[in-house]
Amino acid sequence: QVQLLESGPGLVKPSETLSLTCTVSGGSVSRDYWSWVRQPAGKGLEWIGHIYSSVTYYSPSLWSRVTMSVDTSRNQFSLEMSSVTAADTAVYYCASGPWSLDYWGQGTLVTVAS
Amino acid sequence: EIVLTQSPGTLSLSPGEGATLSCRASQSVSSRYLTWYQQKPGQAPRLLIYSASKRATGIPDRFSGSGSGTDFTLTIKRLEPEDFAVYYCQQSGSSPTWTFGQGTKVEIK
Numbered sequence: 001q002v003q004l005l006e007s008g009p010g011l012v013k014p015s016e017t018l019s020l021t022c023t024v025s026g027g028s029v030s031r032d033y034w035s036w037v038r039q040p041a042g043k044g045l046e047w048i049g050h051i052y053s054s055v056t057y058y059s060p061s062l063w064s065r066v067t068m069s070v071d072t073s074r075n076q077f078s079l080e081m082s083s084v085t086a087a088d089t090a091v092y093y094c095a096s097g098p099w100s101l102d103y104w105g106q107g108t109l110v111t112v113a114s
Numbered sequence: 115e116i117v118l119t120q121s122p123g124t125l126s127l128s129p130g131e132g133a134t135l136s137c138r139a140s141q142s143v144s145s146r147y148l149t150w151y152q153q154k155p156g157q158a159p160r161l162l163i164y165s166a167s168k169r170a171t172g173i174p175d176r177f178s179g180s181g182s183g184t185d186f187t188l189t190i191k192r193l194e195p196e197d198f199a200v201y202y203c204q205q206s207g208s209s210p211t212w213t214f215g216q217g218t219k220v221e222i223k
Contacts, residue, residue: 035212037159045151045159045202045214057210060115093158099206100149102170104158 002027004094004105012088012112018081022094022105029070033098034077036068038090039107046090051077084112116140118203118215126223133190135218137203142183147207150179150188153217154199162201163188190220198222 008020022034035050049058051068058066067080081088089112095101117140125133137148145166151159161170163179166186176191190197203215 037214044217045153045204047204047212047214050210050212060211097161099147100161100164100170100204101151101159102161102164104160107158 002096002103004096004103006092006094006105006108008108008110010109010111012084012110013114014085014112015083018079018084018088018110018112020079020092020094020108020110021076022078024075024077024096027096027103028072029075029077030072032096034068034070035095035097035101036079037093037095037101038088039093040087040090048079048081048092086112088112115211116143116205116207116213118205118213120201120203120215120218122218123216124219124221126221127193128223129193129195131193133188133193133197133220135188135190135201135220137181137186137188137215139184139186139205143186143205143207145182145186147205148179148181148186149204149206151202151204152197152199153202159202193220195222 003025005023033052036048065082070077091107093107094105096103119138121136148166150163152162153159167179200217200219206212
C-alpha cells in the first residue's frame, strides 16, 4: 500500500515560488507515475502534471511556471510553481498511478498572500 | 486538450434511490483511461472506478461504470448515507495531459 505525505510552506508571497515535497512510502519514485493535483476552496480538481522516470508532463495552462522532480535517495518527488498569485491558493495533493490516481496524499493548503 | 463535461452539476436524491452521473468528453477517450473518483468534504479524492467500468479495491458493487467513446456513466444503485459526496471523472487518454470533469455533487434531498 502506497502512502503519500505532502509537506511545504502553507503561506507563500505573491510573485514568489511555491515549493512542495511528497514523501512516498510503500513504493519507489524511480518507478510509476507521480502526480500533483490542486483544488481551490469550493472548486473542482485541477491536474498540474506528473513525472515518470524523470520525464515530466505538465498541464498546458501551467507548464510555463511548473517544475517537477524526483529525489530517489529520499524517495520523494517535488513541485515548484513560480510567480504565484492569489489564484494559486489551493489544497495541493500528491498522488500516484499510471492512468488513474490510485493513491492520494491528505493534501496541504497553500495560501498565496502578502 | 480533452474537456470533460459532467452532468448534472447537482443531484438531489434520497437514501435508497439510484443515481446516474454523466461524463461527456470533447473527443473520444479510450475506456482504459477513464476514471471516476469520490470526494467527501475535507478529504482527498478516492479512486472509485478505473478503466471506465472496473471497481477499485473495496468499492461496493452498488457502484458501476459504463460507457465508451465520448459518453461515460457512473451509476449508484440504492444510495447509502455515505455515498453523498462529489464525484469527478478524469481522463488520461490524451497523454501526456490529463483532465478532470468539473464534478457532480450528490446531495441529500
